[in-house]
Amino acid sequence: MAVRELSIDGEVARGFERVRDQFIANFERPEPYQDTGASLAVYRHGERVVDLWGGWRDAARTRPWMRDTLVNVYSTTKGIVAAALAMAVDRGHLRYEDRVAQHWPEFAAAGKDRITVAQLISHQGGLPGFVAPTSIEDLYDWTLACSRLAAQAPAWPPGEATSYHACTYGFLAGEVFRRAVGQSVGKFIAQEMAGPLGADMFLGLPASEDHRVAPMIAPAVEVDLATLGLPPFAMMAMGNPQLQPADSSAVAWRRAELPAMNLHGTADGIARVYAALANGGEFAGKRLITPVAIERLREVQSNRHDQLLGFEMEWGQGLVLNTIGAYGPNPRAFGHTGWGGSFGFADPEAGIGAAYTLNRMGADLIGDPRGVDIVQAIARCA
Numbered sequence: 001m002a003v004r005e006l007s008i009d010g011e012v013a014r015g016f017e018r019v020r021d022q023f024i025a026n027f028e029r030p031e032p033y034q035d036t037g038a039s040l041a042v043y044r045h046g047e048r049v050v051d052l053w054g055g056w057r058d059a060a061r062t063r064p065w066m067r068d069t070l071v072n073v074y075s076t077t078k079g080i081v082a083a084a085l086a087m088a089v090d091r092g093h094l095r096y097e098d099r100v101a102q103h104w105p106e107f108a109a110a111g112k113d114r115i116t117v118a119q120l121i122s123h124q125g126g127l128p129g130f131v132a133p134t135s136i137e138d139l140y141d142w143t144l145a146c147s148r149l150a151a152q153a154p155a156w157p158p159g160e161a162t163s164y165h166a167c168t169y170g171f172l173a174g175e176v177f178r179r180a181v182g183q184s185v186g187k188f189i190a191q192e193m194a195g196p197l198g199a200d201m202f203l204g205l206p207a208s209e210d211h212r213v214a215p216m217i218a219p220a221v222e223v224d225l226a227t228l229g230l231p232p233f234a235m236m237a238m239g240n241p242q243l244q245p246a247d248s249s250a251v252a253w254r255r256a257e258l259p260a261m262n263l264h265g266t267a268d269g270i271a272r273v274y275a276a277l278a279n280g281g282e283f284a285g286k287r288l289i290t291p292v293a294i295e296r297l298r299e300v301q302s303n304r305h306d307q308l309l310g311f312e313m314e315w316g317q318g319l320v321l322n323t324i325g326a327y328g329p330n331p332r333a334f335g336h337t338g339w340g341g342s343f344g345f346a347d348p349e350a351g352i353g354a355a356y357t358l359n360r361m362g363a364d365l366i367g368d369p370r371g372v373d374i375v376q377a378i379a380r381c382a
Helices: 017-025 075-091 105-111 117-121 142-151 166-179 185-197 207-212 232-241 245-249 252-253 267-277 292-299 367-382
Strands: 008-012 038-043 049-054 202-204 264-265 334-337 343-347 351-356
Touching: 008 017, 017 049, 017 367, 038 267, 049 245, 075 117, 075 166, 075 202, 075 267, 075 292, 075 334, 075 343, 105 142, 117 166, 142 166, 166 185, 166 245, 185 202, 185 267, 185 292, 202 207, 202 267, 232 343, 245 252, 264 267, 267 343, 267 351, 343 367, 351 367
Parallel strands: none
Antiparallel strands: 008 049, 038 049, 038 351, 202 264, 334 343, 343 351
């Protein structure tokens, strides 16, 4: 289907036309960064100023992308989970400075008794991947995955290095959350975030929503991990198991809670969370979190070279801090990006909360040019 037949729906507020132009331009890019289907939502001071969607849900370009199309957003999930943890801290269920073993006693094994919650969720805990051979199916067994990590020795002295915990973040953060709060993070997101905010997102997708999901389309260019020269413990995060885009279409994947990588949402649903974080914790008359807790969320926990990502990265309490400029000109903005190009971010100083979802994946973990150009357009308009 030719690009000229592309249908873009939605609306933008006056002054944000450049964002619409960039959204359309992403469908006209050459490979490997040409969008097939996508959505974009931007809020400013709690008011929606961009609400766009278009393209196709499938690689054959036969099913149109709708406003309520859901998509697996991979590590953009982590930002929503970090916000849930911040709410739990705000409510007194746990503290970032707590030792993990206070809530999860089995975790103290193999020299991990002093690891704090803050170290764990800022990728400093030394558990970037599984040591035991692990299959995709093993990830669906919550007890098995958590017990393996509880028994595992850290790959470095905790707090002395940083390496992105691509998959294991979800079990580590999720189990601490479950032990401290008394319910899974997926159920909490449904009851305490999605419900009050009217946010269309699910960590653990009900079967009733399957008909809305756009399957992920593999990147046109794949990265050969063996050529990257990563240290062995960084490779742990990527190859055991090695995920494929098609995995996210499995029924078992959709039903599981994988708090590092399987949130299904619309751009508007994810943007509502960041709109609250950018607006003092409130959205549509509902308070999600206090301003003090938002400031704690973006306290720097690590600002060293990340062994997997390959550059210096500032981590807050489970969120990426914007010193790399991924979320506009404000270094105090924060958010999270997902494999393939999705993102969500908040800029409290500008009052901006935004999210972008798509099904045609790029190969980058961070820095997909489609998202970079959209964020730049948002910044210029805002």
